[in-house]
Amino acid sequence: xxxxxxxxxxxxxxxxxxxxxxxxxxxxxxxxxxxxxxxxxxxxxxxxxxxxxxxxxxxxxxxxxxxxxxxxxxxxxxxxxxxxxxxxxxxxxxxxxxxxxxxxxxxxxxxxxxxxxxxxxxxxxxxxxxxxxxxxxxxxxxxxxxxxxxxxxxxxxxxxxxxxxxxxxxxxxxxxxxxxxxxxxxxxxxxxxxxxxxxxxxxxxxxxxxxxxxxxxxxxxxxxxxxxxxxxxxxxxxxxxxxxxxxxxxxxxxxxxxxxxxxxxxxxxxxxxxxxxxxxxxxxxxxxxxxxxxxxxxxxxxxxxxxxxxxxxxxxxxxxxxxxxxxxxxxxxxxxxxxxxxxxxxxxxxxxxxxxxxxxxxxxxxxxxxxxxxxxxxxxxxxxxxxxxxxxxxxxxxxxxxxx
Amino acid sequence: xxxxxxxxxxxxxxxxxxxxxxxxxxxxxxxxxxxxxxxxxxxxxxxxxxxxxxxxxxxxxxxxxxxxxxxxxxxxxxxxxxxxxxxxxxxxxxxxxxxxxxxxxxxxxxxxxxxxxxxxxxxxxxxxxxxxxxxxxxxxxxxxxxxxxxxxxxxxxxxxxxxxxxxxxxxxxxxxxxxxxxxxxxxxxxxxxxxxxxxxxxxxxxxxxxxxxxxxxxxxxxxxxxxxxxxxxxxxxxxxxxxxxxxxxxxxxxxxxxxxxxxxxxxxxxxxxxxxxxxxxxxxxxxxxxxxxxxxxxxxxxxxxxxxxxxxxxxxxxxxxxxxxxxxxxxxxxxxxxxxxxxxxxxxxxxxxxxxxxxxxxxxxxxxxxxxxxxxxxxxxxxxxxxxxxxxxxxxxxxxxxxxxxxxxxxxxxxxxxxxxxxxxxxxxxxxxxxxxxxxxxxxxxxxxxxxxxxxxxxxxxxxxxxxxxxxxxxxxxxxxxxxxxxxxxxxxxxxxxxxxxxxxxxxxxxxxxxxxxxxxxxxxxxxxxxxxxxx
Ligand SMILES: [Cu+2]
Numbered sequence: 001x002x003x004x005x006x007x008x009x010x011x012x013x014x015x016x017x018x019x020x021x022x023x024x025x026x027x028x029x030x031x032x033x034x035x036x037x038x039x040x041x042x043x044x045x046x047x048x049x050x051x052x053x054x055x056x057x058x059x060x061x062x063x064x065x066x067x068x069x070x071x072x073x074x075x076x077x078x079x080x081x082x083x084x085x086x087x088x089x090x091x092x093x094x095x096x097x098x099x100x101x102x103x104x105x106x107x108x109x110x111x112x113x114x115x116x117x118x119x120x121x122x123x124x125x126x127x128x129x130x131x132x133x134x135x136x137x138x139x140x141x142x143x144x145x146x147x148x149x150x151x152x153x154x155x156x157x158x159x160x161x162x163x164x165x166x167x168x169x170x171x172x173x174x175x176x177x178x179x180x181x182x183x184x185x186x187x188x189x190x191x192x193x194x195x196x197x198x199x200x201x202x203x204x205x206x207x208x209x210x211x212x213x214x215x216x217x218x219x220x221x222x223x224x225x226x227x228x229x230x231x232x233x234x235x236x237x238x239x240x241x242x243x244x245x246x247x248x249x250x251x252x253x254x255x256x257x258x259x260x261x262x263x264x265x266x267x268x269x270x271x272x273x274x275x276x277x278x279x280x281x282x283x284x285x286x287x288x289x290x291x292x293x294x295x296x297x298x299x300x301x302x303x304x305x306x307x308x309x310x311x312x313x314x315x316x317x318x319x320x321x322x323x324x325x326x327x328x329x330x331x332x333x334x335x336x337x338x339x340x341x342x343x344x345x346x347x348x349x350x351x352x353x354x355x356x357x358x359x360x361x362x363x364x365x366x367x368x369x370x371x372x373x374x375x376x377x378x379x380x381x382x383x384x385x386x387x388x389x390x391x392x393x394x395x396x397x398x399x400x401x402x403x404x
Numbered sequence: 405x406x407x408x409x410x411x412x413x414x415x416x417x418x419x420x421x422x423x424x425x426x427x428x429x430x431x432x433x434x435x436x437x438x439x440x441x442x443x444x445x446x447x448x449x450x451x452x453x454x455x456x457x458x459x460x461x462x463x464x465x466x467x468x469x470x471x472x473x474x475x476x477x478x479x480x481x482x483x484x485x486x487x488x489x490x491x492x493x494x495x496x497x498x499x500x501x502x503x504x505x506x507x508x509x510x511x512x513x514x515x516x517x518x519x520x521x522x523x524x525x526x527x528x529x530x531x532x533x534x535x536x537x538x539x540x541x542x543x544x545x546x547x548x549x550x551x552x553x554x555x556x557x558x559x560x561x562x563x564x565x566x567x568x569x570x571x572x573x574x575x576x577x578x579x580x581x582x583x584x585x586x587x588x589x590x591x592x593x594x595x596x597x598x599x600x601x602x603x604x605x606x607x608x609x610x611x612x613x614x615x616x617x618x619x620x621x622x623x624x625x626x627x628x629x630x631x632x633x634x635x636x637x638x639x640x641x642x643x644x645x646x647x648x649x650x651x652x653x654x655x656x657x658x659x660x661x662x663x664x665x666x667x668x669x670x671x672x673x674x675x676x677x678x679x680x681x682x683x684x685x686x687x688x689x690x691x692x693x694x695x696x697x698x699x700x701x702x703x704x705x706x707x708x709x710x711x712x713x714x715x716x717x718x719x720x721x722x723x724x725x726x727x728x729x730x731x732x733x734x735x736x737x738x739x740x741x742x743x744x745x746x747x748x749x750x751x752x753x754x755x756x757x758x759x760x761x762x763x764x765x766x767x768x769x770x771x772x773x774x775x776x777x778x779x780x781x782x783x784x785x786x787x788x789x790x791x792x793x794x795x796x797x798x799x800x801x802x803x804x805x806x807x808x809x810x811x812x813x814x815x816x817x818x819x820x821x822x823x824x825x826x827x828x829x830x831x832x833x834x835x836x837x838x839x840x841x842x843x844x845x846x847x848x849x850x851x852x853x854x855x856x857x858x859x860x861x862x863x864x865x866x867x868x869x870x871x872x873x874x875x876x877x878x879x880x881x882x883x884x885x886x887x888x889x890x891x892x893x894x895x896x897x898x899x900x901x902x903x904x905x906x907x908x909x910x911x912x913x914x915x916x917x918x919x920x921x922x923x924x925x926x927x928x929x930x931x932x933x934x935x936x937x938x939x940x
Binding site for chain 1: 475476477478481482483486549550554555556560562563565566568649650651655656657690691692693694695696697698699721722723725726729730733734737738740741744745747748751752753754755756757758759760761769772773776777780783784786787788789790792793795796797857860861862863864866867868869870871872873874876877916
């Protein structure tokens with residue numbers, strides 16, 4: 001193992017050095033901690049046993065393939081050099097040899113079976129998600145991740161994790177940070193040297209949860225729960241992103257895992273629980289229109305603007321405008337029902353699943369008075385949303401129907 | 405238009421066949437091409453059609469590379485970006501590569517087995533002309549509300565259910581193209597099995613015909629499977645079924661199983677005829693018979709059979725049981741063996757030959773060299789744990805472009821240069837051919853080699869914007885892609901020049917070439933082998 005660790009470091013360093021030498025200093029960015037390095041030529045530095053094994057398997061395969069490649073093409077290029085007409089080489093006439101053909105069928109067969117043999121142990125280890133210290137459910141949404149700490153220290157914590165790179169950087173209007181595109185507002189936090197089991201599922205379409213440094217990639221499939229695991233040997237921040245095409249913002253749903261020492265993790269859990277408790281709002285609080293609309297603007301930017309756009313104009317016909325929308329200007333109940341329950345069969349998801357009563361009330365209130373909208377009734381209270389969650393299915397179906 | 409079509413203008417062959425007055429030549433002008441049942445005309449149509457699709461798909465690819473030239477969103481928005489990657493894939497696979505090989509089959513199979521035409525001449529016409537409405541649907545889909553489908557060429561459920569009518573148009577287009585492929589395959593099988601010249605046993609048949617025979621069976625087996633998958637997508641979208649919708653009791657992963665049961669054989673469908681072309685060319689320019697003909701036939705058949713039991717290696721990250729992962733890993737590793745046998749046989753054919761390096765040979769050697777790199781990355785990806793690390797990253801993009809561009813496409817270029825003298829009666833311009841070859845290999849590698857690094861470092865595919873650390877290799881790939889794209893104009897120029905004129909080609913312009921196609925005049929007369937030749 002020690003030897004392979006050394007080899008691995010050497011391989012990684014060679015990779016970087018060759019990259020740096022080939023292209024010189026970068027025009028763009030410094031290396032990202034826990035993410036890709038500038039001009040990186042090889043896999044990311046592994047921090048779990050599984051990722052170590054994958055790294056070694058890849059190095060081994062690469063070496064064997066390169067040796068075969070060199071041997072085979074040395075023969076071909078020698079032949080190209082020596083057996084040419086302009087050198088006066090006369091063609092031989094042989095065209096078969098059973099011995100040779102059996103040899104070059106059997107030898108490769110043994111080599112490839114051997115290669116697969118080496119990988120078998122890792123395949124089985126990757127599948128063993130038993131005896132986890134901490135179980136976290138990762139849910140893919142269009143386009144963010146939701147995390148629920150299900151079992152182990154921190155049980156009960158849950159939050160959403162969104163891309164935190166400012167729009168201005170993406171549009172090139174501001175200088176790009178070093179973690180551009182691979183940074184989030186809420187990181188997944190886990191303790192070091194503990195077996196973390198990740199359950200994956202999705203709310204809408206298939207996503208995939210990946211962290212290259214852990215050697216983890218698992219599809220998150222709507223309606224099904226799958227699992228994977230990792231055990232980080234190091235503290236630090238590790239970055240990945242959604243790896244399965246999931247619609248237009250597929251490239252914009254990164255995953256960041258912060259691995260902490262046990263003590264730090266315990267402290268984080270305590271703080272997080274306090275934070276969640278303090279955020280528990282009184283669902284019966286009566287808001288004024290300006291306060292609620294101000295809050296609604298933030299909710300809108302984070303949850304709706306990806307489709308309906310900040311200016312409310314949407315991108316018709318896929319994503320309709322809310323500015324001037326019949327639903328938004330029409331009866332309050334209809335809009336509340338659409339936002340709580342979504343429109344079945346369209347990309348408009350049930351926002352009530354991810355947003356609190358106050359947030360729903362806020363975003364409804366905001367949209368009814370934003371842009372050119374001046375709805376007759378512009379204010380709805382969190383308590384009304386709470387009541388609306390209890391509407392029966394038939395009523396909801398009638399209310400969410402698209403107005404003609 | 406018809407001036408640049410490498411067919412046989414009426415009077416071209418009139419002198420070759422002037423004595424033969426019961427043969428009426430083709431009707432002149434546009435109607436000739438609409439009504440033709442002649443395998444050579446239809447082959448020509450297929451080839452030009454697929455070249456047009458190749459340029460269309462290429463334009464989409466260049467737009468993608470322009471957006472990815474540097475980080476940030478510059479040229480296209482993410483919705484349109486996804487439409488571009490999706491349509492690039494669909495157009496290249498179904499519009500460019502597959503029809504191009506059918507074009508080769510049409511031109512060459514009857515000439516190589518000594519048959520007067522394809523078995524079902526009218527169906528042949530129909531299977532080509534179906535492609536035109538299919539391709540139109542694909543192009544039109546960019547202009548319908550919501551644009552073209554953006555669910556990826558694999559059209560995974562349930563994302564495909566969120567798409568607009570562009571998705572339906574793509575589904576219809578694929579249905580039509582599938583029907584066309586099935587008809588083409590039936591035609592090829594019937595022709596090969598029933599219309600070989602007396603004395604040409606199956607084991608004396610040119611390798612190209614063997615690979616197409618096997619490919620046709622694969623097409624007949626899997627195109628209906630694709631049709632089933634996309635029909636279920638269609639009914640999920642519009643008729644309330646829930647084949648792939650978990651909320652209604654369906655399973656999105658089932659779509660992937662069905663799709664890849666088609667999709668994996670499909671990748672061999674796109675490479676076996678390429679193997680066939682290369683197996684014709686290497687012996688011709690090595691002036692030495694193909695080494696291990698029988699083992700080549702067996703290798704091709706084993707690849708075909710194995711290709712039906714490896715599909716789930718595209719799905720290692722969906723979360724199948726360890727037993728499943730192990731089965732598909734071992735099966736996939738095994739398929740490398742017959743592929744390796746082919747490469748060894750080609751090199752053994754070159755060994756101690758008397759080689760010359762005209763453009764067809766250059767492309768064939770380039771094919772072996774670069775395709776083998778794609779083969780090795782395939783082997784690396786077959787190892788489940790490595791695949792889980794690299795699945796859906798640029799490593800995979802690099803891998804399949806090495807086998808499809810350097811594989812299928814280079815073999816087709818080799819085939820075009822090899823048979824152009826027979827098709828047009830003129831020699832192509834060797835300088836243009838060689839220039840095309842060298843530009844293609846160099847820029848191909850400049851485009852796709854850096855993608856291995858991007859994938860290893862963790863850059864996912866199908867994203868319009870990326871971490872700035874990925875910037876340099878993306879910039880290199882984009883520059884390479886534009887140069888590669890421009891290099892294809894050299895090909896266009898070389899072909900047009902050859903169609904229009906050039907030194908007269910002998911009946912057998914290549915010293916070492918073997919086969920019945922070289923026994924007829926160049927250009928091949930409109931009708932050939934009306935009395936079957938005798939093969940000893
Ligand atoms: Cu996603």
